[in-house]
Amino acid sequence: MLLRLCLLLLTLLTLPATAPPEPGLTERNFQPLFDKYGLRGSLLLYDAKAGKYVAYNPKRCRQGFIPASTFKIPNTLIGLETGALRDTAEICKWDGVKRSFPQWNEDMTYARALRVSCVPCYQQLARRVGVARYQQQLRRLGYPGMQVTAATLDTFWLGGPSRLTSFEQIAFLRRLQAEKLPVALRHQRAVKQLLVLRQTPAYTFCGKSGWRFRSATNRDIGWFVGWLARPDGRTIFFALNAETQPDHVADERFQTGRRAIVEQALAELGWMQ
Known part of the structure; x- marks a missing residue:
């Protein structure tokens, strides 16, 4: 009986404490x-x-x-900081592919591209930034959970394992x-x-x-x-x-x-x- 009580006490002492409410x-x-x-x-x-x-x-x-288009916030900062984007008045040329969002089917500034969440514009920007600069800049920004590879360079914020x-x-x-x-x-x-x-x-x-x-x-x-x-x-x-x-x-x-x-x-x- 004494041995069983000692084992029980030892078990209770080694259990992780219940996490307190977040202050x-x-x-x-x-x-x-x-x-x-x-x-x-x-x-x-x-x-x-x-x-x-x-x-x-x-x-x-x-x-x-997945952060989806909320990633356009750090994405724009990274584009500007690396020089891949001259400024937010720079024009993104429409690639001629008609998409289901009519507001995407035109030339536009990157300022407008952010406001209308134009995915193709930011995919163009992503290819200019490149994997290495994304990895470096994301660490500098302290923006966690993003996984960028050559295969997912222009989609990593839209699908895959990236999480925030x-x-x-x-x-x-x-x-x-x-x-x-x-x-x-x-x-x-x-x-x-x-x-x-x-x-x-x-x-x-x-x-x-x-x-x-x-x-x-x-x-x-x-x-x-x-x-x-x-x-x-x-x-x-x-x-x-x-x-x-x-x-x-x-x-x-x-x-x-x-x-x-x-x-x-x-x-x-x-x-x-």
């Missing part, structure tokens, strides 16, 4: 907002002044997903917003300006969407990431990740719902008035 994180149920648009997913908000997170579905916030969590999205955006990335200041400011979606006396709202398209094995996955800057010095960062319900395809609610959920959550918390 500065409050859970909030935003499921009604997701239901409104027929989506399911997660939303992570970070109040920089208070140093606190608000999370809906924190487990999913820690799960990695909502916490990692916000960590990167915080450094960009504060202009503390190891990138020329003029490049950081140029990209920040492209992310401005709305400016009012009460706030500046910046963001970028992302969409990993449905395939035979995957549902549509969407992102909306960015920040809300207020004149009182308070900045709220956000990272929404959402997917369609099983057996549903992405429709207008998917396309508009990602941003709408974030805006309604910010308003609900009193941060966007």
Whole structure:
């Protein structure tokens, strides 16, 4: 009996401790907002002044997903910093291939390419940057989880094993917003300006969407990431990740719902008035 008690005590002492709740994180149920648009997913908000997170579905916030077109943010910075992109006014020539998004079927500046999420334009840029410079610059930027090879050079942010969590999205955006990335200041400011979606006396709202398209094995996955800057010095960062319900395809609610959920959550918390 004594031997059994000793073995039990030894087992209990060697078990890993239960992880304590993450400091500065409050859970909030935003499921009604997701239901409104027929989506399911997660939303992570970070109040920089208070140093606190608000999370809906924190487990999913820690799960990695392909960044899709949210990668256009670091991609533009890398293009500018390496000289592969002269400036955001540089024209990307349409390759003549008609695609299902009509706004992609024309010549455009890279400033517009980011705003309309023109995948072919950024694939052209990727081939100019090259594998070695991506690997180097991604390490410098502290942008984790990206796997770039010669075979996936112009698709690695759209499919494959590259993954980024909502916490990692916000960590990167915080450094960009504060202009503390190891990138020329003029490049950081140029990209920040492209992310401005709305400016009012009460706030500046910046963001970028992302969409990993449905395939035979995957549902549509969407992102909306960015920040809300207020004149009182308070900045709220956000990272929404959402997917369609099983057996549903992405429709207008998917396309508009990602941003709408974030805006309604910010308003609900009193941060966007």
